[in-house]
Amino acid sequence: xxxxxxxxxxxxxxxxxxxxxxxxxxxxxxxxxxxxxxxxxxxxxxxxxxxxxxxxxxxxxxxxxxxxxxxxxxxxxxxxxxxxxxxxxxxxxxxxxxxxxxxxxxxxxxxxxxxxxxxxxxxxxxxxxxxxxxxxxxxxxxxxxxxxxxxxxxxxxxxxxxxxxxxxxxxxxxxxxxxxxxxxxxxxxxxxxxxxxxxxxxxxxxxxxxxxxxxxxxxxxxxxxxxxxxxxxxxxxxxxxxxxxxxxxxxxxxxxxxxxxxxxxxxxxxxxxxxxx
Amino acid sequence: xxxxxxxxxxxxxxxxxxxxxxxxxxxxxxxxxxxxxxxxxxxxxxxxxxxxxxxxxxxxxxxxxxxxxxxxxxxxxxxxxxxxxxxxxxxxxxxxxxxxxxxxxxxxxxxxxxxxxxxxxxxxxxxxxxxxxxxxxxxxxxxxxxxxxxxxxxxxxxxxxxxxxxxxxxxxxxxxxxxxxxxxxxxxxxxxxxxxxxxxxxxxxxxxxxxxxxxxxxxxxxxxxxxxxxxxxxxxxxxxxxxxxxxxxxxxxxxxxxxxxxxxxxxxxxxxxxxxxxxxxxxxxxxxxxxxxxxxxxxxxxxxxxxxxxxxxxxxxxxxxxxxxxxxxxxxxx
Amino acid sequence: xxxxxxxxxxxxxxxxxxxxxxxxxxxxxxxxxxxxxxxxxxxxxxxxxxxxxxxxxxxxxxxxxxxxxxxxxxxxxxxxxxxxxxxxxxxxxxxxxxxxxxxxxxxxxxxxxxxxxxxxxxxxxxxxxxxxxxxxxxxxxxxxxxxxxxxxxxxxxxxxxxxxxxxxxxxxxxxxxxxxxxxxxxxxxxxxxxxxxxxxxxxxxxxxxxxxxxxxxxxxxxxxxxxxxxxxxxxxxxxxxxxxxxxxxxxxxxxxxxxxxxx
Numbered sequence: 024x025x026x027x028x029x030x031x032x033x034x035x036x037x038x039x040x041x042x043x044x045x046x047x048x049x050x051x052x053x054x055x056x057x058x059x060x061x062x063x064x065x066x067x068x069x070x071x072x073x074x075x076x077x078x079x080x081x082x083x084x085x086x087x088x089x090x091x092x093x094x095x096x097x098x099x100x101x102x103x104x105x106x107x108x109x110x111x112x113x114x115x116x117x118x119x120x121x122x123x124x125x126x127x128x129x130x131x132x133x134x135x136x137x138x139x140x141x142x143x144x145x146x147x148x149x150x151x152x153x154x155x156x157x158x159x160x161x162x163x164x165x166x167x168x169x170x171x172x173x174x175x176x177x178x179x180x181x182x183x184x185x186x187x188x189x190x191x192x193x194x195x196x197x198x199x200x201x202x203x204x205x206x207x208x209x210x211x212x213x214x215x216x217x218x219x220x221x222x223x224x225x226x227x228x229x230x231x232x233x234x235x236x237x238x239x240x241x242x243x244x245x246x247x248x249x250x251x252x253x254x255x256x257x258x259x260x261x262x263x264x265x266x267x268x269x270x271x272x273x274x275x276x277x278x279x280x281x282x283x284x285x286x287x288x289x290x291x292x293x294x295x296x297x298x299x300x
Numbered sequence: 301x302x303x304x305x306x307x308x309x310x311x312x313x314x315x316x317x318x319x320x321x322x323x324x325x326x327x328x329x330x331x332x333x334x335x336x337x338x339x340x341x342x343x344x345x346x347x348x349x350x351x352x353x354x355x356x357x358x359x360x361x362x363x364x365x366x367x368x369x370x371x372x373x374x375x376x377x378x379x380x381x382x383x384x385x386x387x388x389x390x391x392x393x394x395x396x397x398x399x400x401x402x403x404x405x406x407x408x409x410x411x412x413x414x415x416x417x418x419x420x421x422x423x424x425x426x427x428x429x430x431x432x433x434x435x436x437x438x439x440x441x442x443x444x445x446x447x448x449x450x451x452x453x454x455x456x457x458x459x460x461x462x463x464x465x466x467x468x469x470x471x472x473x474x475x476x477x478x479x480x481x482x483x484x485x486x487x488x489x490x491x492x493x494x495x496x497x498x499x500x501x502x503x504x505x506x507x508x509x510x511x512x513x514x515x516x517x518x519x520x521x522x523x524x525x526x527x528x529x530x531x532x533x534x535x536x537x538x539x540x541x542x543x544x545x546x547x548x549x550x551x552x553x554x555x556x557x558x559x560x561x562x563x564x565x566x567x568x569x570x571x572x573x574x575x576x577x578x579x580x581x582x583x584x585x586x587x588x589x590x591x592x593x594x595x596x597x598x599x600x601x602x603x604x605x606x607x608x609x610x611x612x613x614x615x616x617x618x619x620x621x622x623x624x625x626x627x628x629x630x631x632x633x634x
Numbered sequence: 635x636x637x638x639x640x641x642x643x644x645x646x647x648x649x650x651x652x653x654x655x656x657x658x659x660x661x662x663x664x665x666x667x668x669x670x671x672x673x674x675x676x677x678x679x680x681x682x683x684x685x686x687x688x689x690x691x692x693x694x695x696x697x698x699x700x701x702x703x704x705x706x707x708x709x710x711x712x713x714x715x716x717x718x719x720x721x722x723x724x725x726x727x728x729x730x731x732x733x734x735x736x737x738x739x740x741x742x743x744x745x746x747x748x749x750x751x752x753x754x755x756x757x758x759x760x761x762x763x764x765x766x767x768x769x770x771x772x773x774x775x776x777x778x779x780x781x782x783x784x785x786x787x788x789x790x791x792x793x794x795x796x797x798x799x800x801x802x803x804x805x806x807x808x809x810x811x812x813x814x815x816x817x818x819x820x821x822x823x824x825x826x827x828x829x830x831x832x833x834x835x836x837x838x839x840x841x842x843x844x845x846x847x848x849x850x851x852x853x854x855x856x857x858x859x860x861x862x863x864x865x866x867x868x869x870x871x872x873x874x875x876x877x878x879x880x881x882x883x884x885x886x887x888x889x890x891x892x893x894x895x896x897x
Contacts, residue, residue, distance in 0.1 A: 052816040059823045059835060066830030071684045079683050208658030208665075215665035222672035232679040371733045371894040395736040406731040410651040422643040423735050425636070451654070 053095060060091050080231035085165040086258070087229075092156050093254045094226050100149040101189045101249075103140045106133045107216065110200030111209045123292070130197060130284060137193040141186070157257075168259040177259050180266045184253035187273035191249050194280045195220065201284065204291040225251025245276035302345040302368060302475065302507070306377035309338040309363050337363040339531035340377065345509060347474070350501055352522030352539075353511040354619060360531040361511040362401075365479050368509065369399050381475065395424065398468035402480035405464055407452045413463050414448040417470060424471035431470075437503070438466040441496040458489035465493065469500060476500070478510040482517055494520045515616035527619065529626055542618055549613040552583040552595060554605040568598045581605075637741060644745035652750065663754050670758060673825075674699065688829045693766040694857055695826065700762030701782065702825045702849045705789030707755030713794045714749040716801040721811030724804040727895035739892075740798065740885050770857070777863035778856040784867040788874035789848030793821070795874075795881030796843070802881075802888035817843065824849040844873055 068084040071077045075084055082090065110133075113119040122129045160166050199216045203209060221227050223246035230241050230251055241247055252269040255261050261269065312332040338360040345351050353361050366372040368379050370386030370393055379386060386393040400406075407416045421431050439445040442462040447455060455463060461481065468476060478497070482490045494517060500506050512518060518525055518539065525542065527535040535542055562576040572585040572595060581603060585595060592610075599605045652659065677699065681692045690698075723729050732742045800814035824845030828836050839846030848870050854860035 048813055048816065056816075056819065059831070062831045062835055063826060066688045066826075067680060067684055070687050070689075206658050206661050207655055208661040211658065211662035211665040214669060215661070218665065218669040218672050222676070227672065228676045228679060232676075232683060234679075366730075366894050369734060371730050371892070373893065390733060391736045391738070394734055397734075399734050401730070404728075404730070406734075408647060408651060410654045411647055412650075415647055415650060419643055419647050422640045423737055 049099065057092060057095055061088055064088065064091065080229065082229060082231065089160045089165040089258060090229060090254060092160065093257060094250055096149070096152045096156055097254055098226060098250060100144045101141065101185055102192050103144050104137050104193055104196055106137060106193055106196040107200045107209065107213055110197070111203040114203045133197055134190065134193055137189060141189045166258055174259065176263060177256055177266065180270055181253055181257040184248065184256055184270050184273065187270060187277060188249045188253055190277050191245050191273060191280065192220070194277065194284055198280065198284050198287060201287045201291050220246060220249060224249040245273065245280065248273035248276065301347055301382055303380040304344065305342050306340050307338055307342070307364065307367060307374055307379060308336065308340050308376045309367060309372060310375040311335045311337055336531050341533050343526060343533065343536055345507060347507055348501065348505040349524060350508040350522050352518040352525040353509060353528065354518060354525055355528035356623065359528040361528055362479055365477050365509065365511060369397055369477050396474045398471070398473035398476045400464050400468045400478050400481055402461065402483040405452065405460060407463060407467055409453045410451055412449045412451055416452065416467065420467055420470050426471055430472070434470055434472060438469060441499045442466050443492060458485050461485060462493065465496065472504060473506065475507045478508065480511055480513065482512060482514050490514065497521055515619070527622065529623060534622060534626065543613065548587040550585060550587050550592065551611045551613065552599060553609045554581040554583065554599055554603060555607040556581050556603055556605055560603050566602045568595065640737070641745050645748045648746065648748045659751065662751050666751060666754055667758065688827060690827050693769040696762060696766040697770065697857065698827055698850065698853050699825045700759045700766060701853050702821065703755050703759030704786040705793055705848060706821055707752045707759060708786065708790035709793040710749055710755060711752030712748065713744060713797055715743050715747040716797045717814065719743060720801040720804045720814040721809065725809045729892060730894050733892065739889055772857055781852045781855055781863040781867050784870050785848040785852035788870045791874040792844060792848060792877045795877040798881035799884040802885040805888040805892045821845050827854065847873060
């Protein structure tokens, strides 16, 4: 039954490979960006009351650096996704109609494409970079919690959490894509989506820094599962029970958001107005 | 005056491997294949001529047009538009040419058509008087006045194409390049566009180079055609002599009673080919060899025709025949 | 003079286009305010955990952030089309029409879009500056205001020039959006005082990608009288001249490589 989505999975995989050039640029420049963030945190810890050795909201300086490096790699591998742009194009050009008469689900097409993209990104890019980052950080003592053989259980859960994060990202992109029926400000929508995710997922700043009330709400939202939680699972900052709970929460949110997406899409498609003529 | 000399354009296209493993290989090393889109063509277009540029898809028509208007640089050879190389002296040449790509609009999508024209007026530095005069002329021949205040995105394809044509003619260019100006339009709109091109050519002596798949465009407009195939010129000359190459070919289609059949029909001459098509008889012959009168007599007397239709061979048939011959020769060589 | 007139004609056109999509402008503005709200919240949360950042108080850091928005906003007003060029238009062969007109291509790109959303940024930046300044004790002098103005205006010239050079690379690589994005992102590092960075990064942010030169140094001058405002102004203007020349040079060089798509 899933076989008919295979071409889209391949398309997603191939698109990702053609961006060889972009990946190289990304690698070079990211070093700069991460370095700059490292200095920001260095200044923060230096300025803190306890100095460099202090722990701020449960993070030592070294853990914070590990966190920054790993979320950067994680986001690049997981969020390689053009769903919003493609949906916008289909809606603007009216080609969305072509998909509605094909015997595949429009939503399934995008899920398959982004899954294909996740697979190639993980194999081509994630594998070497995760390995390099983990080995380096571990050797430098930036990952004090990492211990074998328990790590392999965490690694398994991390991969699962990564898959969940990718699916969550795709379904959220899809929901924003549905909004393209109502506005042509795709740039605005996209930036809204990215800001929302980067702020609420802990990419910009670990959620531990947020005020208590907001933190509690966010711990039940899907966003933490998109960046912070998978990385903390990998760093073994979460124990197995906590990690399992995170993955389960993400899975539940995927189901809920897929349903929401279906609902919104059905509503939007009823008032399709094709531009031009 | 356009002079094209030994013009060649080679595109490099990366060769992609098949499937995912091939894709992975291209990641590591990239091989290119060379495609000679235009292969050493030469011709000249004097002022005031309307030239039809025809050929199958991928024959190199658009590539040549794009080199002539300066947005593609030749691999070798040269183009001179009024003595200037368009890909080097882009801005000077741009002032003197107008371009329409049938598939793509150059107008601003969201604003009333007349606002687009006002911007173009400034871009091409058209004086108030010239602008008023041109708008009068174009409004009439292209019939665009009615929808001047509508945003371009609300125009129908035919209206948009007329608007695009008007936009390209606004600054009174000495040369007009039209890449498939009638693509996807209905017969009436095509008619209107042909008329406008004709008027423009007559009134201002504008040189027109147009590509098209529509043979009626060619027959109505072009005194000269250039037939392109696989990047080379197959034929360059007046339309009439291309037809004459095939003699004075005519086709007679006859409605005949049921008992008359192609196989049993009496033979007039070996030069008259008789065939059946959908219950009708079709006679093909060269009127220079067998007089038309004789064939008509034969049709009524010997074949007992009830009705008949005489047709000259169409330019479309000629082009088709040439391309088929070319392909057959090619197949023989291989 | 001709080009000034032409520019205003084109801009008028752009604004008429924009008025067709009022709803979108609201979405874009909302997304912009939300994004800045998030960044400010992040800074606020960090500063809640520590007494001061490298000696700078919350309001001082806020002042840096607010001021950094001014040159970015000015650039945003005039050169938004460069993003489209870098990401899509060259790749899709959609630049043909600019090459068919008797006006410089770079001019046409600038004249294609005027982005009124930039005003939102200007206002937000100014408001943030006002709020933070009212909570600080600064001695305001003509010289320090002057250097801030120079920093904002000529900083915009530097940002635009960088964008021009990066977008121009699309003529060679077909798509230079990610590269442009990455260079542009450096602006976010100039939102913090330069003091938090080690000497190498400080030098990088002053001499190579000079966001620090026109954002951090003028603010330091106002808050702490760190530099001579007149010399600093001169340096910023000189730097802007160099970047402007470089940007136009790279663009002209790359533009020649533009090829329409075949067929």
